Amino acid sequence: MKSEELFNEALKLFPMGVNSPVRYYSPVPVMFSQGKGSKIIDVNGNEYIDYSMGFGPMILGHANEEVALEIKSQIDNGILFGSITENEITLGKIIKNAVKSIEKMRFTNSGTEATMHAVRLARGYTGRKYILKMEGGYHGAHDYALIKSGSGTMTFGTPSSAGIPEEVSKTVLVGQYNDRSNIESIFREFGSEIAAVITEPVLGNTGVVNPEDGFLKFLREITERYSSLLIFDEVITGFRFGFKGYQDIVNIKPDLTTMGKIIGGGAPVGLFGGREDIMNKISPGGNVYEAGTFSGNPLTMSSGIATLNILKNKDYGYINNYTDKLVNGINEIIEENKITAGINKCYSMFQLFFNNKRVNDYNTAKLSDAVKFKKMFELLLKEGIYLPPSQFETNFISFAHNGGDLNSTVDAFSRVLKCL
Ligand SMILES: Cc1ncc(COP(=O)(O)O)c(C=O)c1O
Numbered sequence: 001m002k003s004e005e006l007f008n009e010a011l012k013l014f015p016m017g018v019n020s021p022v023r024y025y026s027p028v029p030v031m032f033s034q035g036k037g038s039k040i041i042d043v044n045g046n047e048y049i050d051y052s053m054g055f056g057p058m059i060l061g062h063a064n065e066e067v068a069l070e071i072k073s074q075i076d077n078g079i080l081f082g083s084i085t086e087n088e089i090t091l092g093k094i095i096k097n098a099v100k101s102i103e104k105m106r107f108t109n110s111g112t113e114a115t116m117h118a119v120r121l122a123r124g125y126t127g128r129k130y131i132l133k134m135e136g137g138y139h140g141a142h143d144y145a146l147i148k149s150g151s152g153t154m155t156f157g158t159p160s161s162a163g164i165p166e167e168v169s170k171t172v173l174v175g176q177y178n179d180r181s182n183i184e185s186i187f188r189e190f191g192s193e194i195a196a197v198i199t200e201p202v203l204g205n206t207g208v209v210n211p212e213d214g215f216l217k218f219l220r221e222i223t224e225r226y227s228s229l230l231i232f233d234e235v236i237t238g239f240r241f242g243f244k245g246y247q248d249i250v251n252i253k254p255d256l257t258t259m260g261k262i263i264g265g266g267a268p269v270g271l272f273g274g275r276e277d278i279m280n281k282i283s284p285g286g287n288v289y290e291a292g293t294f295s296g297n298p299l300t301m302s303s304g305i306a307t308l309n310i311l312k313n314k315d316y317g318y319i320n321n322y323t324d325k326l327v328n329g330i331n332e333i334i335e336e337n338k339i340t341a342g343i344n345k346c347y348s349m350f351q352l353f354f355n356n357k358r359v360n361d362y363n364t365a366k367l368s369d370a371v372k373f374k375k376m377f378e379l380l381l382k383e384g385i386y387l388p389p390s391q392f393e394t395n396f397i398s399f400a401h402n403g404g405d406l407n408s409t410v411d412a413f414s415r416v417l418k419c420l
Helices: 001-013 065-077 086-098 111-126 180-193 214-227 246-250 298-311 317-336 362-366 372-380 403-419
Strands: 032-036 038-042 047-050 104-108 130-134 147-149 156-161 172-175 194-199 228-233 256-260 270-274 342-346 349-353
Touching: 047 403, 065 104, 065 298, 086 104, 086 270, 086 298, 104 349, 111 130, 111 194, 111 228, 111 256, 111 270, 147 172, 172 372, 180 194, 180 214, 194 214, 214 228, 317 342, 317 403, 349 372, 362 372, 372 403
Parallel strands: 130 172, 130 194, 194 228, 228 256
Antiparallel strands: 032 038, 038 047, 104 270, 147 156, 256 270, 342 349
């Protein structure tokens, strides 16, 4: 069956035909059936160079043979026992050795679960009710994460979704990423009741937005000053820029960290962890409840162990250089053709914004021409290049991308950007 016929079937089963909203785009989202290395193949047999990489986790490329072997061997031995297994210990040790601030951790099945539990733990540990998040920061799809501010002057968040009670949204404060005076003023008013600040250290869900010099350090200082906790949501950034967290690169120690994506090697995963005294508050030893039938399941753990064991010996310079060359190539096309656009980059992540302003927060990202982006996305698809289908997502480079991919991608961007 071809893409369109299959999508019609999907429409009868799933709202808008998808099981997660960003997978939908009009008129018919491409349906993929295979992936190998940097390429994905759709149900019609067309091949694409993939820059979504499963929205980040597939840093080794699709269908890595060593990872697949480990997963297959776990399948032969059983995939779920509902008890502790050695795999959890192995993966836990790898992560603890790589990320200094993680003294103890719990595995979950998604990043959403990880941040949900981290937020509850912060509240349970401090006995305070407010969580401060950044506008445009995404931490998954639970009630305490789906809040953004209604306007620049509002402090309390308004829900980004129907179905979130006002009582819930009133416990989430929304600050401006990269804006110290805004964060200072929120702390001055609510500081003694703020349980935690949660932020992606590099925003990856508003395109790519880098922290300005000193901003993360400032968050560390102000949270310490008010005895609030600092949670770094490293679901995207964990093991993305090096065999460590972004926190280890900038040398800032959060109290709690959440991870996901890469640590499961493409299998469903999440993790929250951090200071031992805080983590010891988790049940059954402590009084903050957290649980999951599939948490730390042997299959996910085997995928994560295999992935991290390979990554440990990789030179991250490779994916960073690839990204540099790609971004330089696209920037040259932008300049030569006087296109109103700019690119934000962080190591092996980048995003092009159709914007005449430098994008350094949610508000500047929002000014981008998302319609033009969609047009670029569609034209690139025809050229055999698959980007994440939104102006507010991030392109990811994997270790499977090669020189041929790089040249083809720059050539495709050249043709497409000139058309636009
Ligand atoms: C920074 C961040 N936190 C949390 C999540 C939620 O993770 P998941 O989709 O696994 O629930 C995401 C998902 O993209 C994310 O980017």
